[in-house]
Amino acid sequence: MLPTYRRLLCALLLLLPATLRAQATFTPAQYEQDFDYFWTTVKRNYCYFDKKQTDWEKVRQAAEPQLKSVTTRAQFVRLLENALNELYDNHASLSTNLPDSRRLIPSATDVWGAFIEGKAVLVDIRRGLGAEQVGLRPGMEVLALNDMPIEQAIQPFIGRSLKTVDDAARQVALNLALAGDHRTPRKLTVRVGGKKQDFYPDKNGLALENIQYTGLLESKRLGTIGYVKINNSLGNNALIAAFDSALTALNDTQGLILDLRECPSGGNTTVARAIMGRFITQEQPYQRHELTAEEVEFGVERTWIELVSPRPNPYTQPLVVLVGRWTGSMPEGITIGLDGMKRATVMGTEMARLNGAIYSFRIPNSGIGFNIPAERLYRIDGLPRENYVPQVIVPPSAGGSDKTLEVALLRLRRSSKH
Template identity: 45%
Template sequence: MSRHLLLFIVALIALPGLRAQTLSQKDFYEDFETLWQTAKEQYAYWPEKKTDWDCVHEHYRKALDTVHTKRQFTTFLEAVLRELYDNHIGLNTNTSSSYRLVPTGADLALRLQGDRVWITEVRPRSGAAAAGIRAGMELTAIDGKAPAEALKALLPLCLRAPDSAARLFALQQLAAGTHDRPRRFTLRSTAGTTDYFPDTFVNIDTLRYEGLLESRMLPGGIGYIGIHNSLGDEDLIPAFDSALNGLAGARGLIIDLRETPSGGTSTVARALMGRLLRREGYYQRHELPADSGRYGVRRSWVEIVTPRGRPYDGPVAVLAGAWTGSMGEGIVVGLHGLGRAKVFGHPMAGLNGAIYPFRLPHSGIGYNLSAERLYHVNGTRRELFRALQEVRDGAAGTDAALEAAIRWLRAKAR
């Protein structure tokens, strides 16, 4: 090896950006203080939470004494944020033992009734669907533990009072599972009680899509466009335009947003909605609590959708469900508020508001907080929107929401 090459390698090793990051205990404490204070000031959903944030500070600051590595700190911060029991907030990094994000990494939608848990939806193409899990089954155990017992490990430690929303959040996390451990569900149906192992069929972490969307003409001249979790990709705009132009003669149009769990951008959402309008209209109300100042002067505004390209004027049905998340929910409430669509399916993910990104100064770990409250133009909080025609899922292989939308569109086209 030449002397020049040796010196070059030594210089590379010495570069700060290439060395392994070393964090001191002081760094961990300061990063925790930053996150705690930022959430206190910026989080928009304190009125809905029963979290004692001062208790969180006291409890977790003491627990920091056991944190010595960035991996441990990541796990620590995940526990801190679970105190807010909000599926729309989280870190931009994880570990193999982290719980999957809900709804993006989930394949079951659940309803909690006392200590009993019911499956309300099963994600198509998922391991749960392939394993034979169906809506209407009762979940009696997760990895051998009754749900009421299992969820205790993920319940917030600093609640001022019990909250069923915190219990449902913990249950959703447990059902989604961690990246490194296969799940075992015990489910009861009319056929009896059976164990199911969804991860032996499909690992949800590897779920991929064929293209940004799919489109086709259904029998009876009904157009169909299904979005493939691509609302954050601006290439969806020309793809949607092409699909809609190809369906210009449809007697009615179905927009399927049931596979949009990861949200997206307002730019893409407004572009899609703009193709269905002839005039500008309000689609969503915003509120930024952190910008209310010393005297609580409320800051809020309404966002407008502008027509774009050749509009589609026919009747529109939108399909929604538990994997319609964030910006997908925004499109649903937007088209409903604009009077441009009827909604079919199941309650949506119910993610809180718009998330803002932040970053910790020492570890560099990024995190998102629900900092902006969002509303239907009629004042309904977006996460509470229920103005849809709910459907009862039929036999395996059928799509009750799609069938209901087709019937409605055919009736409108007569």
């Protein structure tokens, strides 16, 4: 236990504004205390250790000698980032970053890569951003990043504590490399038609640091079909009124498309349930939760089912939900909810496959926040949310065409004739 004066100091520091705490000077001993809090909190609350190759005890052992020389906030942030990388989990993050920190996946990325038959391949490109604008397309093989062979470029992002480097760890490392950092323009060398070609997705500036939208959502009529696209605003409670207004205006359409492909930053359950509640006429379960920390500590399982209640003026015509790699976290919950309630047909590609629900914590001395998945989430029938794939797979398109939207329109127009 900390001496009384140290506990009092920690309490006083937490009362300081975050900007002042960031400027405060801490001793190596205080950084050691902070790391111990971080490490212990992750150990007790992170709920996906069973599917990782991570040796979390080894992470602490590796950090202990480094902590003795930590004297600045930046050094401590980098140490925490490296520790979180050992989880190879895109849903675990810090609330702060350095200029050379990796961009968050998927929120601040414009390409999605995977290893296919041993080759690093671009499997999807985010619509409207730098990668698409310069001509990068799905199916291109990535050979190098900023002139570094791709196998070499991913090495800094593969954990040092892993019992074995599994495919999941390599894929996360690949996407961290492709994401780039907050200050260095990327150069991707890819194979196109058997030839090497260089692309510069950040040539017009680091636009991924400041993605702008025209509004919380976009809505329109496509003939007799309604279309609503959510612009990464599922964490904004103002979306509820905007969505209600848009849906009411489209209430006489013969089918509706709900586009969640530009929702990488998650959201909150209030907004999510408000949206789902407009598509049902009776209370229904939509998601199963499992809190593993209680079982780890006490040996008692804790699970519960979350319900959605219907809201006034429900939309009862056929519904198609569009999803993709930049459908992350809460929109994934909306998707498995509407699917589980058999209220929608889901089309597109795999989603971001983010693990569970995140809980947020704050380190005592430095005040640095971090987020980790602490609840497992499941579709109502028990399918893990991160394992869900759309009912109708539509390969990604880029360069102006939108095959997924075309397929959705065709399906709804056909159903409206019957």
